[in-house]
Amino acid sequence: MDQGIRTEITRKIEKGETVELKFAYADSELLMFINSIMAKELAKMDHIYLLNSMITILREVIVNAMKANAKRVFFIKNNLDIKDKAGYKEGMSRFKEEVIGEFDAIEKDLKNSDYYVKIDFSRNDQNLHVVINNNTPILTEELERINLRIGKALKYNDFSDAYDEIEDDTEGAGLGIVLTILFLKNMGIDPKTFSITTNGNETKTTLFVPRDLRPPQITSKIRDEIVADVEGIPTFPENIVRLLNLCNSPDSTMEIIADKILMDPALAADVIKLSNSAGFVPGKRIETVLEAVKTIGLKNVNAILVASNARSILEKRYASFEEIWRHLTKTAFYARNIGLMLKKPGLADNAFMAGLLHDLGKIVLLATNLQLVEKVAETIKNRRIITSTVMEEISIGISHSQIGELIAKKWNFPDYLVEAIRYHHAPHSSSEQHRDLAFSVYLANMLCGIDDKKYYYFYCDEIVLERFGILEEEKFRDLHGKLKGKWELNLEE
Known part of the structure; x- marks a missing residue:
C-alpha cells in the first residue's frame, strides 16, 4: 500500500x-x-x-x-x-x-x-x-x-x-x-x-x-484442573538452584561450574546438546561441558540449565512432547539472532532464554485435554486465526501463555522472562521495559510458525516488523531466509 x-x-x-x-x-x-x-x-x-x-x-x-x-x-x-x-x-x-x-x-x-x-x-x-x-x-x-x-x-x-x-x-x-x-x-x-x-x-x-471493560473470567472444569495442577508442580531441586547461583556469582570460575554440571550426566549431555543446537559458534562443534561454558558464556549456560531442568520436571509429570522442545530450541536460535540485530547489551542472551521457555504452558495444556486442544487447532487452521491463545481462552478459560506465566512465577523466574512467556503472542501488552524482548520472541515464534506452514507473512504484526525495519515483504523474506539458512546449516554440522 x-x-x-x-x-x-x-x-x-x-x-x-x-x-x-x-x-x-x-x-x-x-x-x-x-x-x-x-x-x-x-x-x-x-x-x-x-x-x-x-x-x-x-x-x-x-x-x-x-x-x-x-x-x-x-x-x-x-x-x-x-x-x-x-x-x-x-x-x-x-x-x-x-x-x-x-x-x-x-x-x-x-x-x-x-x-x-x-x-x-x-x-x-x-x-x-x-x-x-x-x-x-x-x-x-x-x-x-x-x-x-x-x-x-x-x-x-x-x-x-x-x-x-x-x-x-x-x-x-x-x-x-x-x-x-x-x-x-x-x-x-x-x-x-x-x-x-x-x-x-x-x-x-x-x-x-467500549472504553470501560470488565472481562469475565471464563471458569471451566479444565481451567480449574490446570491451575491446581500447576500449583503442584515441583520447584527446582537444590543442586540446580546452587548451580544457577554459581552462574550468577562473580566469585565462580568456569572450571568450578563445569565440574558441578558434570556431576549430573543427564544435565551435562543437555548442556552440550543445546549449546550446539543454538549455533553460538557456526562451524564449530562443542565437545565438552567446559568448552560449552567457555564458548557460550555463563548467562547462556544459566539459560540452558533452566530449560533442561524445566524439561526434566515437566516430563516426569506430563507426557513427553518432543516436537514442542524442538520448536523451543529453534525459536531460541531465531530469537537470539533477532536480538543481535538490535545491538542492545544482554537482549540476545535474554531472547535465547525466553525462546527456550516460551511454550512451557503448551506442554501442560496438551497433557490436560488433548482432544479439546485438537479441536482448537483444527478451527485455527480452517479459519486462519492468527494465534491459538484467543481460542484457548474461550475454549478453556486459560491460554498456554497464561499457564506458562503461572509456571514461570512458581519457579521465581525474573520479570523479563515472565513477561516474554506471557506475551509471546501479544507483545504490545508487555511493559515498555521489556518490549524489545517480547517483540524478538514474538517474531521468532512467528517465523517458526511460517516454517511449519501454520502462519503466513501477513499474520505478522506490522508494528513489530516496523521496529525491526522489515515491514516490506522483500526485507522480511530476506531476514527469514538468512535465519532459516543459518539454522539448517547448524543442523548439518
Missing part, C-alpha cells in the same frame, strides 16, 4: 478522526494493514491486549462481506437468480463447491465488479465503533439464519459447548458467528452490541469496543 496513504491514516488516528477504507478484495497486504489500523486504534484506548481477538473478529466479518459480494458475482456470471428458491439452492451448492475454500479464484471477478466492502473506524468519547458495509443487501432468509445463529451463540459460554452443535450447514459462516459472540464475551464486551442489518441496498455489520 502507498506510503502516503499509510501516513495519512496514521495522522487521522492520532487526531481521533474517522478512518475509512474501501476495497473490492482484501489481499494479504491489505489484511495486514487493517490489522495495523486496529492495533493503533486499540493502543489509543489502552486496549492493545484485545488486538488478537479483535483482529480475528474483524477478519471474519471482512471475509463474510466479501463472500456475500462474491456470491452475487457468481450468480450473475452463471445466469442464476439469487431470489428464486430453486436457483438459489443450485447456485449455493455450486458456490460452496467452486468458491468456498478456493476464494482467491474469484479475486479477479470481484475487482472487475461494482461490489465493494467499506470499513469505518471511528472513536467518540474514547469508545471505538467499527462499521463494515458491503453493497449487497442480505436476503431475508440469510438474515433470519444469521439471527438464529446469533441467538444460539448467546447461550454458549465456551467453545467446547458450541463446537459440535453449530457447524454451518450452508456457507461455512455458522461457526464464525459463534466465535465472534464468544470472543466479545471473553473481552467483556456486550455481544448484543454486535449486529448485522440491511437497508435494502447494503448490509451493515457493527462492532463496538
Whole structure:
C-alpha cells in the first residue's frame, strides 16, 4: 500500500478522526494493514491486549462481506437468480463447491465488479465503533439464519459447548458467528452490541469496543484442573538452584561450574546438546561441558540449565512432547539472532532464554485435554486465526501463555522472562521495559510458525516488523531466509 496513504491514516488516528477504507478484495497486504489500523486504534484506548481477538473478529466479518459480494458475482456470471428458491439452492451448492475454500479464484471477478466492502473506524468519547458495509443487501432468509445463529451463540459460554452443535450447514459462516459472540464475551464486551442489518441496498455489520471493560473470567472444569495442577508442580531441586547461583556469582570460575554440571550426566549431555543446537559458534562443534561454558558464556549456560531442568520436571509429570522442545530450541536460535540485530547489551542472551521457555504452558495444556486442544487447532487452521491463545481462552478459560506465566512465577523466574512467556503472542501488552524482548520472541515464534506452514507473512504484526525495519515483504523474506539458512546449516554440522 502507498506510503502516503499509510501516513495519512496514521495522522487521522492520532487526531481521533474517522478512518475509512474501501476495497473490492482484501489481499494479504491489505489484511495486514487493517490489522495495523486496529492495533493503533486499540493502543489509543489502552486496549492493545484485545488486538488478537479483535483482529480475528474483524477478519471474519471482512471475509463474510466479501463472500456475500462474491456470491452475487457468481450468480450473475452463471445466469442464476439469487431470489428464486430453486436457483438459489443450485447456485449455493455450486458456490460452496467452486468458491468456498478456493476464494482467491474469484479475486479477479470481484475487482472487475461494482461490489465493494467499506470499513469505518471511528472513536467518540474514547469508545471505538467499527462499521463494515458491503453493497449487497442480505436476503431475508440469510438474515433470519444469521439471527438464529446469533441467538444460539448467546447461550454458549465456551467453545467446547458450541463446537459440535453449530457447524454451518450452508456457507461455512455458522461457526464464525459463534466465535465472534464468544470472543466479545471473553473481552467483556456486550455481544448484543454486535449486529448485522440491511437497508435494502447494503448490509451493515457493527462492532463496538467500549472504553470501560470488565472481562469475565471464563471458569471451566479444565481451567480449574490446570491451575491446581500447576500449583503442584515441583520447584527446582537444590543442586540446580546452587548451580544457577554459581552462574550468577562473580566469585565462580568456569572450571568450578563445569565440574558441578558434570556431576549430573543427564544435565551435562543437555548442556552440550543445546549449546550446539543454538549455533553460538557456526562451524564449530562443542565437545565438552567446559568448552560449552567457555564458548557460550555463563548467562547462556544459566539459560540452558533452566530449560533442561524445566524439561526434566515437566516430563516426569506430563507426557513427553518432543516436537514442542524442538520448536523451543529453534525459536531460541531465531530469537537470539533477532536480538543481535538490535545491538542492545544482554537482549540476545535474554531472547535465547525466553525462546527456550516460551511454550512451557503448551506442554501442560496438551497433557490436560488433548482432544479439546485438537479441536482448537483444527478451527485455527480452517479459519486462519492468527494465534491459538484467543481460542484457548474461550475454549478453556486459560491460554498456554497464561499457564506458562503461572509456571514461570512458581519457579521465581525474573520479570523479563515472565513477561516474554506471557506475551509471546501479544507483545504490545508487555511493559515498555521489556518490549524489545517480547517483540524478538514474538517474531521468532512467528517465523517458526511460517516454517511449519501454520502462519503466513501477513499474520505478522506490522508494528513489530516496523521496529525491526522489515515491514516490506522483500526485507522480511530476506531476514527469514538468512535465519532459516543459518539454522539448517547448524543442523548439518
